[in-house]
Amino acid sequence: MGTVPLLSDKEVSAEALAIFDDIRAVRGTDYVNNFWRALAHDPETLAATWARLKQVMAPGALDPLVKEMLYVAVSTANGCSYCVHSHTAGAKAKGMTPEMHGELIAVIGMAMQTNGLVTGLQVDVDEVFQA
Amino acid sequence: MGTVPLLSDKEVSAEALAIFDDIRAVRGTDYVNNFWRALAHDPETLAATWARLKQVMAPGALDPLVKEMLYVAVSTANGCSYCVHSHTAGAKAKGMTPEMHGELIAVIGMAMQTNGLVTGLQVDVDEVFQA
Amino acid sequence: MGTVPLLSDKEVSAEALAIFDDIRAVRGTDYVNNFWRALAHDPETLAATWARLKQVMAPGALDPLVKEMLYVAVSTANGCSYCVHSHTAGAKAKGMTPEMHGELIAVIGMAMQTNGLVTGLQVDVDEVFQA
Amino acid sequence: MGTVPLLSDKEVSAEALAIFDDIRAVRGTDYVNNFWRALAHDPETLAATWARLKQVMAPGALDPLVKEMLYVAVSTANGCSYCVHSHTAGAKAKGMTPEMHGELIAVIGMAMQTNGLVTGLQVDVDEVFQA
Amino acid sequence: MGTVPLLSDKEVSAEALAIFDDIRAVRGTDYVNNFWRALAHDPETLAATWARLKQVMAPGALDPLVKEMLYVAVSTANGCSYCVHSHTAGAKAKGMTPEMHGELIAVIGMAMQTNGLVTGLQVDVDEVFQA
Amino acid sequence: MGTVPLLSDKEVSAEALAIFDDIRAVRGTDYVNNFWRALAHDPETLAATWARLKQVMAPGALDPLVKEMLYVAVSTANGCSYCVHSHTAGAKAKGMTPEMHGELIAVIGMAMQTNGLVTGLQVDVDEVFQA
Numbered sequence: 111m112g113t114v115p116l117l118s119d120k121e122v123s124a125e126a127l128a129i130f131d132d133i134r135a136v137r138g139t140d141y142v143n144n145f146w147r148a149l150a151h152d153p154e155t156l157a158a159t160w161a162r163l164k165q166v167m168a169p170g171a172l173d174p175l176v177k178e179m180l181y182v183a184v185s186t187a188n189g190c191s192y193c194v195h196s197h198t199a200g201a202k203a204k205g206m207t208p209e210m211h212g213e214l215i216a217v218i219g220m221a222m223q224t225n226g227l228v229t230g231l232q233v234d235v236d237e238v239f240q241a
Numbered sequence: 242m243g244t245v246p247l248l249s250d251k252e253v254s255a256e257a258l259a260i261f262d263d264i265r266a267v268r269g270t271d272y273v274n275n276f277w278r279a280l281a282h283d284p285e286t287l288a289a290t291w292a293r294l295k296q297v298m299a300p301g302a303l304d305p306l307v308k309e310m311l312y313v314a315v316s317t318a319n320g321c322s323y324c325v326h327s328h329t330a331g332a333k334a335k336g337m338t339p340e341m342h343g344e345l346i347a348v349i350g351m352a353m354q355t356n357g358l359v360t361g362l363q364v365d366v367d368e369v370f371q372a
Numbered sequence: 373m374g375t376v377p378l379l380s381d382k383e384v385s386a387e388a389l390a391i392f393d394d395i396r397a398v399r400g401t402d403y404v405n406n407f408w409r410a411l412a413h414d415p416e417t418l419a420a421t422w423a424r425l426k427q428v429m430a431p432g433a434l435d436p437l438v439k440e441m442l443y444v445a446v447s448t449a450n451g452c453s454y455c456v457h458s459h460t461a462g463a464k465a466k467g468m469t470p471e472m473h474g475e476l477i478a479v480i481g482m483a484m485q486t487n488g489l490v491t492g493l494q495v496d497v498d499e500v501f502q503a
Numbered sequence: 504m505g506t507v508p509l510l511s512d513k514e515v516s517a518e519a520l521a522i523f524d525d526i527r528a529v530r531g532t533d534y535v536n537n538f539w540r541a542l543a544h545d546p547e548t549l550a551a552t553w554a555r556l557k558q559v560m561a562p563g564a565l566d567p568l569v570k571e572m573l574y575v576a577v578s579t580a581n582g583c584s585y586c587v588h589s590h591t592a593g594a595k596a597k598g599m600t601p602e603m604h605g606e607l608i609a610v611i612g613m614a615m616q617t618n619g620l621v622t623g624l625q626v627d628v629d630e631v632f633q634a
Numbered sequence: 635m636g637t638v639p640l641l642s643d644k645e646v647s648a649e650a651l652a653i654f655d656d657i658r659a660v661r662g663t664d665y666v667n668n669f670w671r672a673l674a675h676d677p678e679t680l681a682a683t684w685a686r687l688k689q690v691m692a693p694g695a696l697d698p699l700v701k702e703m704l705y706v707a708v709s710t711a712n713g714c715s716y717c718v719h720s721h722t723a724g725a726k727a728k729g730m731t732p733e734m735h736g737e738l739i740a741v742i743g744m745a746m747q748t749n750g751l752v753t754g755l756q757v758d759v760d761e762v763f764q765a
Numbered sequence: 766m767g768t769v770p771l772l773s774d775k776e777v778s779a780e781a782l783a784i785f786d787d788i789r790a791v792r793g794t795d796y797v798n799n800f801w802r803a804l805a806h807d808p809e810t811l812a813a814t815w816a817r818l819k820q821v822m823a824p825g826a827l828d829p830l831v832k833e834m835l836y837v838a839v840s841t842a843n844g845c846s847y848c849v850h851s852h853t854a855g856a857k858a859k860g861m862t863p864e865m866h867g868e869l870i871a872v873i874g875m876a877m878q879t880n881g882l883v884t885g886l887q888v889d890v891d892e893v894f895q896a
Binding site: 575612618622 | 710711713715718719722738741742743744745746747748749750751753754755756758
């Protein structure tokens with residue numbers, strides 16, 4: 111259970127419902143997931159988050175599948191269970207194969223490990239790495 | 242300054258020097274960065290880390306540039322300054338353009354933000370996201 | 373399920389029971405929440421934690437509601453689900469309105485986002501910010 | 504040194520310069536801090552971040568000083584050195600006294616401590632805390 | 635529920651089953667815990683993780699119980715619920731008494747607290763602490 | 766530079782100076798490290814932190830060296846550079862050999878890695894691990 115109740119379509123404001131409709135249209139599905147239903151208590155944050163998410167996750171110099179995997183990587187390091195679930199599902203929907211998933215997880219584990227080794231040893235940054 | 246001194250080629254064990262030589266051969270450069278020079282105090286961990294890193298970061302279902310960017314994402318979420326520097330440099334060396342770098346940073350920021358929103362609201366995972 | 377069982381009033385030591393009684397008196401309720409019932413396995417830590425919590429969360433230069441919201445902010449960044457729940461409940465009990473809750477969550481999300489942007493770009497601290 | 508160079512007014516795009524001008528106008532100072540000068544490599548992210556920051560940090564149900572202190576709390580938990588420095592400076596500029604700063608730090612320390620105790624013991628959330 | 639199904643002995647590859655058999659032999663139990671059953675989707679990562687874990691957690695300059703407690707400490711700071719549970723169980727199996735567990739938790743809480751105080755105040759490292 | 770200036774003996778309150786004197790007496794050295802000099806702006810937090818630290822880090826069911834290593838483990842996972850430095854120095858002063866240091870770092874790295882693997886896969890906790 112969350113710290114706020116999830117809001118149904120009938121319980122949200124008109125402003126929030128318009129965002130739900132845009133989520134449905136952009137994603138081509140009637141399903142609006144729990145994150146947005148929790149965020150709908152604050153229509154301004156709902157609107158700003160959805161607007162920026164659409165912009166950031168759109169195809170660009172990086173393709174949307176790579177972006178979903180980057181999202182999983184950050185969410186894993188931050189220990190956000192919901193986010194790992196939702197963006198792993200998103201990555202699968204965008205074509206992530208089991209092999210790609212396995213490599214994603216392996217890179218995350220490797221990075222976590224060397225993050226720990228480096229921080230434990232407090233290694234100074236090499237001059238050659240600095241912009 | 243680190244919690245252990247960085248070891249020069251002359252100060253490391255024969256086992257560690259062999260790893261340094263492999264790093265040089267695989268990367269096509271004489272430069273061995275500080276991480277390995279700190280890790281060389283413990284040749285077993287040096288050997289195991291390098292062996293696994295080669296395996297994990299090799300081309301596979303994901304290409305090496307994507308893997309470097311995933312590494313930057315995890316390292317940023319963990320606040321590992323050295324790792325952000327070294328893997329950003331690695332990503333640039335593998336072809337990351339300024340546009341790709343900008344999108345990488347934007348996705349990291351977006352993920353951090355929604356990680357915070359979701360955790361602050363303690364949103365339950367949707368059944369549809371579960372494997 | 374926790375890594376230790378929760379202790380009922382009948383199962384705790386006399387020292388721990390005295391702390392439970394003080395928790396009840398200070399908070400004006402019979403309910404002692406799970407955190408204290410888990411901590412009661414170690415009466416010294418129970419006593420030290422409760423004593424310091426009373427001191428830190430008391431009215432001072434900052435009011436208790438602000439302190440509860442700061443607690444939620446830290447707990448969210450650390451991914452402590454129990455702590456987010458208990459201190460969100462605490463903040464509501466001290467007068468946090470839905471509007472305040474919405475702004476609290478929005479600030480947490482914003483801070484998480486710029487934490488990620490700054491760390492990803494490894495921005496140097498401006499001299500003007502240093503004490 | 505960062506992973507990207509800081510951009511002077513002369514080096515940024517017209518779009519980024521317009522954001523710098525708005526930062527100056529809103530804050531009533533000529534100084535544009537390093538964060539924005541690093542972010543200016545990606546004008547879209549610069550514009551979106553500044554627009555949302557203005558919205559989130561504006562006076563509302565919470566006052567701007569409380570918001571700055573919440574920002575410090577999150578940034579501390581995430582280990583973002585730059586962010587701790589910049590938002591502590593921001594809080595001081597908005598009236599945070601040494602006494603308030605001391606209490607802010609004490610609450611952060613307390614929250615970190617009980618986050619650790621709770622997570623180490625894996626305490627289940629009390630039903631009474633659930634929305 | 636995880637992001638991948640847990641694999642039974644009948645569902646895993648021959649390579650993964652051989653790892654399961656080694657886990658059983660080394661630990662002297664038929665039980666193979668969920669972590670390995672999830673990891674078995676990627677036999678290479680399963681094999682590498684198990685091989686390195688055996689090496690790292692073996693008796694050496696530190697005894698295995700101390701290593702399990704260190705594992706709990708890191709896992710708590712990272713908020714990994716599964717890992718806190720599994721390594722607390724491992725520590726108990728290796729002889730951790732309730733008194734030792736209590737002190738482990740108290741040290742974790744203390745370290746979390748001063749991590750927060752130090753980071754909030756951005757204290758410079760004393761020269762005497764540098765290697 | 767920190768967010769508060771470090772206070773010399775002449776600049777602190779009588780209450781804080783008494784804590785400094787106790788630190789000197791307990792540790793058998795004239796040197797008072799920066800953490801305490803920053804914390805001295807808030808004598809109440811200085812006193813409470815020092816009192817609890819003495820209690821938690823004293824010999825008990827776990828020996829002080831193990832406690833220092835646990836402190837390094839938590840501080841590494843939290844990315845607290847100051848804390849890693851100060852408690853690594855503390856562990857060395859209490860007898861941590863280079864071999865022990867190497868194993869400490871290796872366990873931290875291993876734990877970080879499997880924390881990432883488990884969280885990325887969202888593995889459910891085995892019933893057998895629950896208290």
